[in-house]
Amino acid sequence: METPLINDLNICVATENGSGSASSNNILFKAIFKMGIPCSSKNMFPSNIQGLPTWYQIRANADGYMSRKDVIDVMVMFNDATGAKDIYRVRDGGVLLYDDSTPLSPTLKRDGLQYIGFPANKLVAKLVPASPLRAKQRNMVYVGALAYLFGIDMSVIKAVLEDTFGKKPAVIESNLVCIDAGYQYCKEQGYKQNIARLEPIPGGNTGKIITEGNTAAALGAIYGGASVICWYPITPSSSLAEAMEYYLPRLRKPIDGKKPYAIVQAEDEIASAGMIVGAGWAGARSMTSTSGPGVSLMNESIGLAYYAEIPCVFFIIQRGGPSTGLPTRTQQADISLMYGASHGDTRHIILIPHDMNSCFDFARQSFNYADRFQTPVFVAMDLDLGMNMWSSEPLKLNQEPYDQGKRLNAKDLDEWTKAGKKFRRYFDQDGDGIPYRTVPGNENRMASYFTRGSGHDADAKYSEDEHDYKYILDRLRKKFDTSRKFVPKPIVEKEKGVKTGIICYGSSYEPVREARDRLRASGLKTNHMLIRALPLTSEVMDFLAEHDTIYMVEQNRDAQMAAIIKDENPLLGAKITNILVYNGLPVSAGEVVKQIFEAAQTAKTA
């Protein structure tokens, strides 16, 4: 008999979509969080409202590793449709929980697992009157069973219910009785398992919050001053715009009873992009949120904003592509799409958050970058970051003043006139590639100009002249290069003498952090660089130069970020060995370790 691990447990709950398990899983996750145990959750859900299979993994880990663990210790088998596969997802020696209201089908039995049955259906039938609610409450029973088996105190569950349903005592009670029924049943049966125990860690999560990246980014955008938000529903980005709809009226004070913001659900992504370009042109801090298919549709307007130099922000919550792909699964496969969005020569600034605080802070800062560089700015997230619940340090507000860049108001132009300076919309006045701009409503007689997506000269006049055209294109490139000095630098962790480096970005950060510890334990020390923006900054090339071997972890098939590095510096780029995870699941540390070992082995044999 094995000794139970303390606070190291990976639970997978397999249910049917639309069966109400989101609520029960949430309670379970928050209960473990409340006990002070570091924990994370990954929701692997289908593109469907009701009926298709869904899995929810909760990982408790005393060491604080938050990435998806690919070894499952406990499976709650509440979906017969996937049961035959689910029983093989559990590790040998693991525990399988199931509803034994009806006898277990022999096809769902296998050796090497501890089966624990409890009659969830029968229990709720006694407690909940026949109604659609009954099926949902059935899921509460497994919360109770897990609580009993792994050591979650019912008082903690009760506290979570109170936090969740606050002013609805009836709802708290109706959930509590079902959870308790599962708990008591397992207790009466004398069920025991010996693989793991959850034990409270006093103060363990004190000061920590639980949130999703989309919420954090929505809050960041609100603090960053987003005032025109146009969007079109698309998974996994909708919850970002919806979070803004929820928080804006609560956070931003009305002016004389009227709204200091506009949120518009557009008719399609083409329209939402057009709207934010129009709003950015007219001087508002404008944004949209979408995912890959939306970016595809927005391309033309993105090119317009790039060429006509209009600030606007695109939050891209990546999912599995191409085409509709895996709309409810995670990926980082739209890096090239964003970086070179639109026809013609374009290059875009991309901010890449990797945790809740950077989602918040980059969202806030994105509007400064857009204004400073008068260009579309992308905030590249993904479903894992955006829609899964993450425990995190509280969101921290940087109160620095908004940077409106080189925007001239009527008074500024008066000063210019006095100084004998002429306002030239697309002229490189300062040698940094960034021109000055005015916005409609500026009543200075020098202010107005004609914006166009067709060829124009430094004075915004229509022109097909080869020199005029090339001047603008070259200046745009110069402007982009100027931005290299301003975008967030990578975070580098290194030790002297270590010659192996791992590079990653975005939601790969957490699994890579864990993978590095595991590699170190097996004797391979690595340094690390987290890329946080495009264009690449000089630190990226420095890191490549300093290491003999570079593993680059990306969540796409074609090593899109590596291609950007190779394009800028083929010699250094050649050092990169790609570690690619693109099956739609959040990256696990195990997968990273496995691929790195395989690559190292291949290199050795070669």
Place this chain on the structure above:
Amino acid sequence: MAEAKVNRLNLTEKDYDGAASTMCKGCGHDAISASVQRAYYESSIDPRKVVKLSGIGCSSKTPAYFLSQSFGFNAVHGRMSAVATGANLANHSLLPIGVSGDGDTSAIGLGNFCHMMRRNVNIVYIIENNGVYGLTKGQFSATADVGSVMKGGKVNDIPAIDLAELAITLGATYVARSFSGDRKQLTPLVQGAMAHKGSAILDVISPCVTFNNHEGSTKSLKYVKGHLDPIHDLDFVPPYENIEADYNEGTDHEVAMHDGSRIILHKLSKHYDPTSKANAIQAIHGAIAEGKFLTGLIYYNPTRKEFAEELNLCDTPLSELGQDFLQPPAEALERINADMMK
């Protein structure tokens, strides 16, 4: 030398000039630009408060050819309505005029156009409608009539989209049709559109002298002139003018605008009340059946709120709000953090 005539802002009509036009000689679009320029001058609109927007196509080039003191935005094909909607949200104190063509509006941009009407975004939206794609040399557009013949002889066999009817159906609140050559009718219609708060659509038949002016075309100059069916003569009366002298009891119909201005409709053959949606659509269909272009103020709805008002946007344009208004207090974030600890 006699001093040039000025309007109430002390501006001459020349102050409303734009760059030199690059349209073909005799193009209907230039005539429309001239009427637009006249309308802004007559209504004493400050060009610095005006924003000009357009999509892509011959017509979409024309905002460069009037009101050079105004900001302009020649965007991408079919997206003027989306871009203008965004600009309107950012700054609803601006006076937007959008110029588009029949291809830009009725084909590639139809979806966005529909939703702009649905939202009743405040704009003067002029469709310079010639039934062809001019800039790409003469292909049929979606407003070409059945049976109309292309320059090379190809006959159009798909029914036209009637943009005025569509706009009325979808929620536009000021819908007119006119003819580029009828400055007397078009100028007051543009003035009325400017005075109106909401989506004001002017479907202006504007013959393409280069690609659609031949025998067999239903949008040639000759054909259009021969098939005009004006509902009324009309006068626009700004709020500061006395109108009693112009008004004839019994034969005139007065449309009172939000800002105090008025449009006087002088009855021609029959009485026409533009505030009835059903009448308006019936009248359009009637004219189509007779092969005629119904012109005049076809529909007017004075009660529906425009989009920015519907959204209850604050009076100060969003584009002018600074950090003090936009950034919530730090304590509010502390409260949210505390909620997220539960």
